[in-house]
Amino acid sequence: MFAVMDAPAFSHTRSAQQKKPSLPISEGLRAYLKRYRRERELPVTYQRLRRFAESAPLTDAEGKATLWETVVYDQLEMESLQDGLKRLYALLRVDGDLAFMSHLYVDRIDFCAFGNSAPFRIRIVNAYNDNPDYFYIKRGDASRVYGLELEHLLSPNRLHFLTHGDTLVEEHIAGIPGDVFAQRWLTNKELKPIRVAKELVKFNERCFVRLLGDMRAYNFVVVITPDFEGAQIRIRAMDFDQQAYEGRMNLYRPQFFKDNQQLAFFCMKHLRVETARQYQREEQVLMLQRAEVAQERLELLLTAMSDVSLAPPDNVIELRESLAAHYGRSAYLRCISVGELIRENLESIRQNVTSPPFSPEAPGERE
Numbered sequence: 001m002f003a004v005m006d007a008p009a010f011s012h013t014r015s016a017q018q019k020k021p022s023l024p025i026s027e028g029l030r031a032y033l034k035r036y037r038r039e040r041e042l043p044v045t046y047q048r049l050r051r052f053a054e055s056a057p058l059t060d061a062e063g064k065a066t067l068w069e070t071v072v073y074d075q076l077e078m079e080s081l082q083d084g085l086k087r088l089y090a091l092l093r094v095d096g097d098l099a100f101m102s103h104l105y106v107d108r109i110d111f112c113a114f115g116n117s118a119p120f121r122i123r124i125v126n127a128y129n130d131n132p133d134y135f136y137i138k139r140g141d142a143s144r145v146y147g148l149e150l151e152h153l154l155s156p157n158r159l160h161f162l163t164h165g166d167t168l169v170e171e172h173i174a175g176i177p178g179d180v181f182a183q184r185w186l187t188n189k190e191l192k193p194i195r196v197a198k199e200l201v202k203f204n205e206r207c208f209v210r211l212l213g214d215m216r217a218y219n220f221v222v223v224i225t226p227d228f229e230g231a232q233i234r235i236r237a238m239d240f241d242q243q244a245y246e247g248r249m250n251l252y253r254p255q256f257f258k259d260n261q262q263l264a265f266f267c268m269k270h271l272r273v274e275t276a277r278q279y280q281r282e283e284q285v286l287m288l289q290r291a292e293v294a295q296e297r298l299e300l301l302l303t304a305m306s307d308v309s310l311a312p313p314d315n316v317i318e319l320r321e322s323l324a325a326h327y328g329r330s331a332y333l334r335c336i337s338v339g340e341l342i343r344e345n346l347e348s349i350r351q352n353v354t355s356p357p358f359s360p361e362a363p364g365e366r367e
Helices: 027-035 073-096 144-152 178-184 193-210 258-270 275-292 295-306 313-327 331-334 336-351
Strands: 054-061 065-072 106-109 122-125 132-139 161-164 167-171 219-226 232-237
Touching: 027 144, 027 295, 054 167, 054 275, 073 106, 073 122, 073 161, 073 219, 106 144, 122 178, 132 161, 132 232, 144 161, 144 275, 144 295, 161 258, 161 313, 178 258, 193 232, 193 258, 275 336, 295 336, 313 331, 331 336
Parallel strands: none
Antiparallel strands: 054 065, 065 106, 106 122, 122 132, 132 167, 161 167, 219 232
16 A cells, blocks of 8 residues: 555454553543643543443444444433533533533434443434434543544644543544445545545555554545545544554554555555655655644653553564664664654654655656
């Protein structure tokens, strides 16, 4: 896919990855979240939502079973819970201003036992026009919080989320799931192949530099925006549980997942190596610019990330050795935490951007 120097081997499957434990939010991270108003008093907690009375399987629009169940609470609890969820949505969307929330109602609460965060999904509806929106309440996990914040600071996407104790509240990330996009949209004539391949390369580079793992096709979404000359593409991660946990370097490169095989071959078909390198370098420069704009905030985050153990020591050792060989920099070998490794990744691309410019593009590839 997104490969620039290496052909994808598609060797990584779920069984190749370790089961990541849920990690508590440390005092350093909590102080960071409070400083930037991510940590707030919340009217509804994750543990409260776990006390549902009944559940029923939820099917999709075609009547097929999903991983979600719709949950039901006792009537007295539900009345109070609906009010709390509306106030929580107001905190997430308009900083708690309830004046804009009176016409909203909670239509459904769904629960998914699959995955580390075991999330609740809240469907909230505008009574005036029946327009729905969603948000999620999850078990708080330090790795996921770091992943969300790194996405906010180093990607082109802004994220809204809140924490309190062991509760994490996230906005819905809208888009076409990557596996659905590959099956139904990849060869759509309204999409320019070069634009799709370009964004795949950029997404691959973002994941690798900020060490976001497990980006198989169903863990990211594709956003299509109509433009005056064809649609624009943006790929957004939507699962951050495997932030900087794995020891194998290629688990941070979406191009190497078997689930992404179709996308990988698509990139290899439509991009020359020189063009892929150009797009890779463009994203590196953009990440450095984002890091510079948020320099103080990013440094505080990486410091908090460096003071705790987010991955087993053997994983850190394996990863730092692979990164040292990949970038040709022995500074990695002195790192003892994943936060330090991310800092070194940014330093590596900072040094690399002074390299000679890329070769010109092939005719017909310009985008």
